[in-house]
Amino acid sequence: MEDQSRAQAVATLYQIVSGMKTSQALHVAAKLNVADHLSQKPMRAAELAIATGTDPAALHRLMRALCAIGVFAESSGGEFSLNPAAEMLRSDVPSSFRAAVLFLVGDVRWRCWADLLGAVRAGVGGAKGALGMELFEFYAEHPEESEIHDQAMRALSSAQIGAVLEAFDFAQAGTVVDVGGGTGELLAAILAANPSLRGVLFDLPHVVAQATGVLTDHGVIDRAQVVGGSFFENVPAGGNTYLMKTVIHDWDDARSMTILRNCRKAMTSGDRLLVIDRQLPELGQPGTPGHFLPDLEMLVMSDGGRERTREEFAKLLADTAFTLAKTVSTKSPLSIFEAHPI
Numbered sequence: 116m117e118d119q120s121r122a123q124a125v126a127t128l129y130q131i132v133s134g135m136k137t138s139q140a141l142h143v144a145a146k147l148n149v150a151d152h153l154s155q156k157p158m159r160a161a162e163l164a165i166a167t168g169t170d171p172a173a174l175h176r177l178m179r180a181l182c183a184i185g186v187f188a189e190s191s192g193g194e195f196s197l198n199p200a201a202e203m204l205r206s207d208v209p210s211s212f213r214a215a216v217l218f219l220v221g222d223v224r225w226r227c228w229a230d231l232l233g234a235v236r237a238g239v240g241g242a243k244g245a246l247g248m249e250l251f252e253f254y255a256e257h258p259e260e261s262e263i264h265d266q267a268m269r270a271l272s273s274a275q276i277g278a279v280l281e282a283f284d285f286a287q288a289g290t291v292v293d294v295g296g297g298t299g300e301l302l303a304a305i306l307a308a309n310p311s312l313r314g315v316l317f318d319l320p321h322v323v324a325q326a327t328g329v330l331t332d333h334g335v336i337d338r339a340q341v342v343g344g345s346f347f348e349n350v351p352a353g354g355n356t357y358l359m360k361t362v363i364h365d366w367d368d369a370r371s372m373t374i375l376r377n378c379r380k381a382m383t384s385g386d387r388l389l390v391i392d393r394q395l396p397e398l399g400q401p402g403t404p405g406h407f408l409p410d411l412e413m414l415v416m417s418d419g420g421r422e423r424t425r426e427e428f429a430k431l432l433a434d435t436a437f438t439l440a441k442t443v444s445t446k447s448p449l450s451i452f453e454a455h456p457i
Contacts, residue, residue: 138220140180144187145216149178150197150204153187157196210273214266223253223260227415234414241418249418255321265298265325272360276304278447279360279391285309289355292317294346294378295362299326303333314339315351346374352381358389361449367419368431375435382456388437394450395422405448428452 144150147167152158158166160175167174182189188198197205203212218224226245234240242250254261285291285305292315293302302314314335316326320343330336342351347370350357357378363371378388399407406422413420423431429439437454444450 137184140177140184141186141216142220143177144181145204145213148206148213149187150201150213151206153195153197153201154205154207157190157194159193160195163195210270212270214263215270217263218267221263224416231411231415239419240415242416243418250416251319255319261321265322268297269300272300275360275445275447275449276301278445279449279451280304280308282443282445283389283451285312285356288312290315290353292351292354292357292381294350294357294359294374296358296360297322297326299323299329299339299341301358301360302339303330303335306330306335306338307333312338315342315354316340317342317344317346317351319343319345346377348377350374350377350381354381355386356389357382357386358391360391362392363390363428363431364392364413364422365417365420367421370419371431372435375431375437379436379456384456386456387440388432388454388456390428390432390452390454391449392428392452393422393448394428394442394444394452395424397424409448425450425452 147169149163149167152163152166160178161171163178164171164174178187178195179189181187182195185200186198186204187201188196190196202208203210204216205211206213223242223246227240227242230240230245233244242248242253246253248256254264279301286309288305288309290313291302291305293299294317296302296316296318299316302316306312306314316323316330316339318326323341323343326341327336330339330341344351346362359374359378362374366374375388382388393406393409395410396403396406410422413422425439425442432439432452432454436457438457440453440455442450442452
């Protein structure tokens with residue numbers, strides 16, 4: 116290998132391993148609410164340290180590193196201020212990304228990713244070993260982490276929801292049943308954009324308990340019904356369009372098929388099912404980590420969850436009395452798999 120090629124290879128590897136450092140620096144800034152403090156005015160490290168309860172010298176080092184990677188800005192006079200990336204770390208801006216940072220690189224994720232080697236050796240991972248219980252059980256028992264999860268899902272979903280609405284025409288969807296719909300952002304957006312539709316939001320009781328405000332804020336509460344329950348037991352009947360956004364990827368094939376069969380039981384022959392999830396390419400090509408790193412996330416965070424190819428989705432659907440009618444791409448990482456009951 117030539118010296119220049121060797122140097123480029125080393126630089127590529129170094130950039131990858133540095134991801135741990137940059138993500139943790141960002142996490143600390145989000146945890147300390149640095150962006151909220153700087154939204155009041157630019158500050159030098161000493162003043163910002165008083166506001167955040169930190170050591171001035173150490174905070175100064177953190178802020179310089181963050182400025183160097185494009186988050187926050189430092190003036191020639193030593194004052195730190197917000198830039199466009201840092202603005203999105205403020206907790207009070209629309210679609211704030213602060214909760215997503217706390218969620219994606221916080222303690223829960225850190226502990227689970229630490230055992231990636233074990234997951235690769237065993238073929239299964241999951242949060243149980245790191246957290247002592249399955250992830251959704253953990254959230255049910257730790258409301259503060261559950262709230263971070265819900266806020267993060269809202270931040271991560273905001274751009275995805277717009278892309279879904281742009282890619283798919285819901286005008287004739289009738290009654291939309293959002294299975295595993297969380298706190299209702301997607302259903303609320305669909306109903307708001309289509310005044311003739313009605314909707315049913317279905318998820319675990321402690322999750323949908325937070326949905327009323329979302330549906331009210333979108334002005335659709337009078338056209339929406341909120342139902343608590345488990346999609347492993349049943350799914351509300353009476354809908355025309357059933358949808359699941361980023362639900363199936365949480366589960367192995369056996370439990371995914373249980374969810375799909377329960378949907379099928381609730382549906383009639385004229386209904387349709389929309390599975391909204393990532394479509395994994397058949398091959399791992401350079402420049403496509405955005406497809407395959409989320410698949411590793413499912414390996415370490417879930418008990419059998421995974422991203423799937425189109426063919427894998429088609430098989431799951433066929434095995435649960437659906438036929439895959441079409442696949443619709445969106446401007447987000449998600450695709451829409453439209454299936455019809457057989």
